[in-house]
Amino acid sequence: MTAAIEVHDLCMRYGSVDVLNGVDFTALRGEVVTLLGPNGAGKTTTIEILEGFRLRSAGQVSVLGVDPARGDESWRARLGVVLQSWRDHGKWRVRELLRHLGRYYAPYRRPFDVDELVDAVGLAECADKKIMTLSGGQRRRLDVAIGIVGRPELLFLDEPTAGFDPQARRDFHDLVHRLADRDETTILLTTHDLDEAEKLADRILILAGGRIVADGSAAALARQVAGQTEVRWRQRDETFVHAADDGTEFVRTLFAQHGAEIADLEVRRASLEDTYITMVRGFESGNPTDALAVFGGAGR
């Protein structure tokens, strides 16, 4: 598989503040990658640089083989961007706007059929409504529909489910899976929601302190956290707690040595949430080095 996104040593500086400080990552074609991180970590900045909406300070970036700072309109036609809408196009009807925006893609590729598209995002019953009459959730679905109207090869979603109710969130997750599986769309999304990251992503990147501090599947990330598998047991009326690198191996040794003396065994592997919370707490208490240390070899 070839890379859809390649980022090497990306830096972004506003005035004297370094927001991104050597970001490195790759997203393969067809992969769903989630960018996770606390507020102000630079998720939106990163995504806007990749979209070609913001010029970077330094580093190499390639999106679908093109430097976004020099991307032309035929490059733009291969991308989908889901924007947070507010009150634009209020007097337009849903179908009208989707058809209008779809037409811009016509010289480059075949856009989505509008009826098919409103069905796919669950807006069929309000297709002829004025956009200003839509509910918040319906508007967000429209945002997604606009993002995919050109059948993008690569789709950017910046906090797509903020403000969704649980049902809308589930529908949205189904839609992302369909796009990734059926149409082989590469998807890069940002979120605060760990549960969402775990459900959607083939791979999770954690951005903190202007760098990617963790990169892997949810399970791999949890495994990478040094000493985070917690083993508790009782032995001759005494309670023991041990943090093991490899819980399975530790328990095997434990039984080999003490056998039947071991009682009330509990093995708890760190969840993505534990991993993430530890890190975010480290940053919020102003101790990023501690937080980075938690990840041991995970960061590059």
Next chain:
Amino acid sequence: MTNAVRNGLRRGWIEYTATMRSVPDVINYFIVAAFFLVVLYLNRNNTVAGTSLTLATLALPGLLGMLAVYTGMVSAGYALSAEREDGTLLRAKAVPDGMIGYITGHILRVTLETATMLVAMLVPALLVIDGLFGAGLAGGLNLLWVFPLGLLATLPIGMVIGSLMKSPRAIAGWGLLAVGALTFISGVFTPISGNPAWLQGVAQLFPVYWLGLGMRSALLPDAAAAVEITESWRTLETIAVLGTWAVVGLVLAPVVLRRMARRESGSAVDERRQKVLHRL
């Protein structure tokens, strides 16, 4: 490129018809037109010294010129700034050739809205005010160059203002004030030749005076030129001044628009949205 222009024209038409179907927007047009028509109607018997024409007849063309400047420059700038604030422009930037389409649509929409405004004033005025089209069809044909040249002189500058000024509300406020003040000194209600020389000089720098003069040359009999500066319609000067505004606008607009578009991003729109929500 041609696809984007075609799509932009469709866009302009959709936006225009949406405005015309929206009751509050249409009422807005009618209130402005009705207000000026009532003022003119009340002055229908008030003959202006030095002419055989009434104030209503003399003032209508100048008002049309003022309205063309207002819609072409201020409303167009306001709309651009407001659509930057609400994310319409960012949407255009996110699709291929979307900016070309957006700008095309904006130009068509402002042109149609300005034309509608003028027709909404002119048609009822013909019924209640005597002496319009005093120079006959030949004079009236002057509208064919005055109106397009007026748009060219104002619309690009309006787009520059809309790109440079962050707050659409500031554009509406300052714009109304500026056009109002210019109307006052540009010989719309009283002949400009009655003003002090320095004030005449100031007025002649701006398009309100020249568009008004052009409109008068189209709608009034030739004898009415007697109260103008140099007692003529100064057609060449009108073309020169409005043409200069047009050239300056057409040179500046692409540069400023491109710079503005380059700076649009999701977080920029979000920042403005937060500001507006804080004020509410």
